[in-house]
Amino acid sequence: MLTFALRNSLWLLVYLFFISAPLFVLLLGSLPPARDFWTELSIALGYSGLAIMGLQFGLIARFRWVTKPWGEDIIYHFHRRISLIALGLVVAHPLILFVVRPELLALLNFVEAPWRARLAAISTYSLIALIVMALWRVKLRLSYEFWHLTHIILAVVAVAAGLLHMAAWGFYLNDPLKRALWCGLTLFWLSLLLYVRLVKPLFMLRRPYRVTRVKAERGDTTTLVMKPEGHTGFRFTPGQFGWLTLWNGPFKITGHPFSFSSSAEVKDGRVEMSVRNLGDFTAKISQVAAGQRVYLDGPYGAFTIGHPADMHVLIAGGIGITPMMSIVRTLADRGDKRPVVLIYGGGDWDSLTFREELEALRARLDLTLVYVLARPHDSWTGEKGFINAGILRRHLPPPFDMHEYFICGPNVMMDAVENALSGMGVPMVKYHTERYNFA
Ligand SMILES: Cc1cc2nc3c(=O)[nH]c(=O)nc-3n(C[C@H](O)[C@H](O)[C@H](O)COP(=O)(O)OP(=O)(O)OC[C@H]3O[C@@H](n4cnc5c(N)ncnc54)[C@H](O)[C@@H]3O)c2cc1C
Structure with missing residues (x-):
């Protein structure tokens, strides 16, 4: 501290x-x-x-x-x-x-x-x-x-x-x-x-990447799998992000930031970004063809894991799941069995990106999954509405200030979770945030 x-x-x-x-x-x-x-x-x-x-x-x-x-x-x-x-x-x-x-x-x-x-x-x-x-x-x-x-x-x-x-x-x-x-x-x-x-x-021009695969995911999301071309790429720590430039060369004024969703343990320089269709640039991602040349600037960001002894609480809203995927995939590849609780808020059951893979990862990790649905189906028995202090208290063991919290999602959700954590006596140094809106 x-x-x-x-x-x-x-x-x-x-x-x-x-x-x-x-x-x-x-x-x-x-x-x-x-x-x-x-x-x-x-x-x-x-x-x-x-x-x-x-x-x-x-x-x-x-x-x-x-x-x-x-x-x-x-x-x-x-x-x-x-x-x-x-x-x-x-x-x-x-x-x-x-x-x-x-x-x-x-x-x-x-x-x-x-x-x-x-x-x-x-x-x-x-x-x-x-x-x-x-x-x-x-x-x-x-x-x-x-x-x-x-x-x-x-x-x-x-x-x-x-x-x-x-x-x-x-x-x-x-x-x-x-x-x-x-x-x-x-x-x-x-x-x-x-x-x-x-x-x-x-x-960046001298270190291009090539899209090797385009995967459609749940929740109007597309994953681009990219491999370095003629160089070894860069290493990142799970939770970090990079700036992606597509179609135009790296001199284009506006690059778009996306978290890496793949495991940081992948050794051949391959990186994945999972992009939700939210605007004019992201709407075109699903049309990207394999073989497309792209440019990446990275890695950036301080939203990364550490402190192996502490329990990690990952709180994701919507597409804020991408850095969490990188974190859990990396922990699984490292055989790291620290306790992890992932509280994942989304619209409905069908739009929860990576749902099946998260279930499968339970077998390789000490992972507890808590889904919070804003629009649950009739037979849903899990948490409903938005992530709040009540949900956090129900699923996390006290003392709450002993865990490391990672929060990523829409601004309203992040503000609500930060307020809830502060009300639960969690000091600011124990939670880490990644805001997808720099505004
Ligand atoms: C650190 C970080 C990591 C992110 N990771 C992911 C991710 O893993 N997956 C994902 O789907 N989205 C992610 N985003 C959000 C993503 O960058 C925006 O949704 C995307 O750039 C919107 O572009 P658009 O042209 O499709 O939408 P627009 O309708 O043009 O923009 C929607 C909003 O996104 C923001 N935005 C747009 N372009 C940029 C830009 N070039 N740089 C910064 N902000 C911009 C603006 O606030 C804008 O109002 C991340 C954002 C940040 C800051």
């Missing part, structure tokens, strides 16, 4: 250093003549907002050493929240200036304002558009692919225009050393984007 807290605090300190150091560097060396407090504060807020915005490229650059301690879903959540703070800082910068120096309001006239002010407007409006589209993407009926592309473009414009505005305004950046630092920093942020969009895809 202590190492967990220590590690997370260290990462936070590193993050704080990266966003605050560029600001404090401005105070080194010779300083321009001091101005009033509010002007200086507003400038500091602007610089801080830009530093936070720039570092966002690092958060989503899929560096394993950045995401591993937390898990991708937490990092994306942080990315979204922190961008609201960046927006607050960036907007506060001109607002304070307009209050203390009302004559600057004239700069709002985009046509007549000098370029150094226009650049500030371009940066701020891009950031506002970016945040509005991210917060209300679904309400605005924007497709994920369109939103993703415009998100990247707006982010680059906001950061580049922000830096150009600072450089053109001068003052602190009149010092060549400080100007070089901020330009270098911006280039570094943009190079992180190039890494994800160019370097990584080039690497």
Whole structure:
């Protein structure tokens, strides 16, 4: 528990250093003549907002050493929240200036304002558009692919225009050393984007996969079995996921994340992903032909098993069963007999993906299966409705805080289970989550 807290605090300190150091560097060396407090504060807020915005490229650059301690879903959540703070800082910068120096309001006239002010407007409006589209993407009926592309473009414009505005305004950046630092920093942020969009895809291009089998599963789900072509592939730990690119090459802007559903003990590099038909991309998966070339980027995620002594409680809702399948298949292949309880919520009996294989796995594992059906048939005698504290208490032996919990499913289910566990006295360090919706 202590190492967990220590590690997370260290990462936070590193993050704080990266966003605050560029600001404090401005105070080194010779300083321009001091101005009033509010002007200086507003400038500091602007610089801080830009530093936070720039570092966002690092958060989503899929560096394993950045995401591993937390898990991708937490990092994306942080990315979204922190961008609201960046927006607050960036907007506060001109607002304070307009209050203390009302004559600057004239700069709002985009046509007549000098370029150094226009650049500030371009940066701020891009950031506002970016945040509005991210917060209300679904309400605005924007497709994920369109939103993703415009998100990247707006982010680059906001950061580049922000830096150009600072450089053109001068003052602190009149010092060549400080100007070089901020330009270098911006280039570094943009190079992180190039890494994800160019370097990584080039690497993936040299390490393609081939679909060897397409399996129809219960619950409108299709499993793709993929083998590395001309390379040995990668090893993953059960519960992790990868980004799949189909049909277009690896340079396609939007890849789709899917958990590996196969055993991590498979030695020939083969990986399986089981995909439920939930939208335009996933609807086409069942039409994939064997022999299709695909690209995989992975493995990612911190949703993995450990602590062999503890009982493992796997709580899955719907297609959230895929990482659990990888976990139980791997345990079976390892001959690992730790007690496992799988609580599996789904619509009806016929749509429970992997139902038959789970029953068969009982013979190879110390596995207890609890199905929870939202729409049970008349003769169903098992659990009904949605997974809740009552069901957990009925099927798990106390003390509840001695087990390791793994939860994956729709957001509403995950929120309900997390609340239930907290009510049962299970500390957060004992449960692990994988959210299929980064939003
Ligand atoms: C870590 C992780 C693991 C996942 N594992 C599985 C799995 O094993 N099996 C499975 O069936 N599904 C899994 N999903 C969900 C799957 O990625 C989405 O259902 C799929 O990308 C939807 O694409 P679509 O175009 O068919 O649907 P759309 O209708 O375009 O999207 C539906 C929703 O899915 C999300 N989404 C869409 N595209 C992406 C994308 N490229 N990246 C991130 N989110 C996106 C958005 O929130 C969107 O609103 C996983 C998601 C995550 C984040």
